[in-house]
Amino acid sequence: AEIAFIQITSYLRIMKDRQNSPKSSFVTPFIIGFIILIGLSRYLPLDNPWLFNFSPTLAVFLFCGAYMPGRWGWGAPLIAIILSDVFLNPTYGANFVEPFMLATLASYFLVWILGKRIGSKSSWITLTSVTIGSPLLFHVVTCSLAWALNPAYMKSVSGLIQAIFIGEPGYAPSYLFLRNSVLGTLFFSLSFRWAHIWITHKFRLQSEIIQ
Numbered sequence: 333a334e335i336a337f338i339q340i341t342s343y344l345r346i347m348k349d350r351q352n353s354p355k356s357s358f359v360t361p362f363i364i365g366f367i368i369l370i371g372l373s374r375y376l377p378l379d380n381p382w383l384f385n386f387s388p389t390l391a392v393f394l395f396c397g398a399y400m401p402g403r404w405g406w407g408a409p410l411i412a413i414i415l416s417d418v419f420l421n422p423t424y425g426a427n428f429v430e431p432f433m434l435a436t437l438a439s440y441f442l443v444w445i446l447g448k449r450i451g452s453k454s455s456w457i458t459l460t461s462v463t464i465g466s467p468l469l470f471h472v473v474t475c476s477l478a479w480a481l482n483p484a485y486m487k488s489v490s491g492l493i494q495a496i497f498i499g500e501p502g503y504a505p506s507y508l509f510l511r512n513s514v515l516g517t518l519f520f521s522l523s524f525r526w527a528h529i530w531i532t533h534k535f536r537l538q539s540e541i542i543q
Contacts (some may be wrong), residue, residue: 391520397447463521468512
């Protein structure tokens with residue numbers, strides 16, 4: 333009985349230390365912040381073509397893959413996307429589950445996998461390279477699906493090139509979305525990396541003072 337009591341006491345102490353650890357204190361605010369950030373960014377009235385697709389969404393998936401272990405690494409940004417789609421899709425006359433949405437989620441998952449691959453200790457050069465590659469990957473996947481499903485595009489190589497770089501006639505050109513996606517992902521990814529370094533340093537100093 334005494335051994336069992338000691339084991340239970342040790343387990344409770346470990347759980348308490350985990351809850352009060354700097355890592356837990358760091359991860360929880362970021363999870364909440366990322367959900368709010370993605371949700372709000374998708375409602376911004378960016379009517380100027382020069383601002384189309386300047387969003388933190390891809391950067392959040394990349395960062396969560398690299399820095400957040402466990403279920404929240406994928407779950408936090410996914411929840412934000414699903415919740416915002418529930419409210420946004422009716423305004424576009426779109427259903428909740430459509431082929432394009434599934435392709436979009438698959439692209440987000442690939443970006444998250446890239447984040448997992450580079451990890452939290454990657455160099456700034458590696459992070460920058462993957463940050464530029466992520467929106468390129470997302471753009472090619474989603475535009476290729478649009479080319480395959482949209483009758484406005486010729487089902488040929490020239491039609492695919494049109495979908496990727498020019499887009500459908502009557503709408504803002506695709507290259508603007510790609511450019512803004514690259515710039516937005518680059519800006520937010522590097523900002524998140526800097527914030528992570530700064531906050532981690534603050535928590536480390538706080539822990540040393542407490543000890």
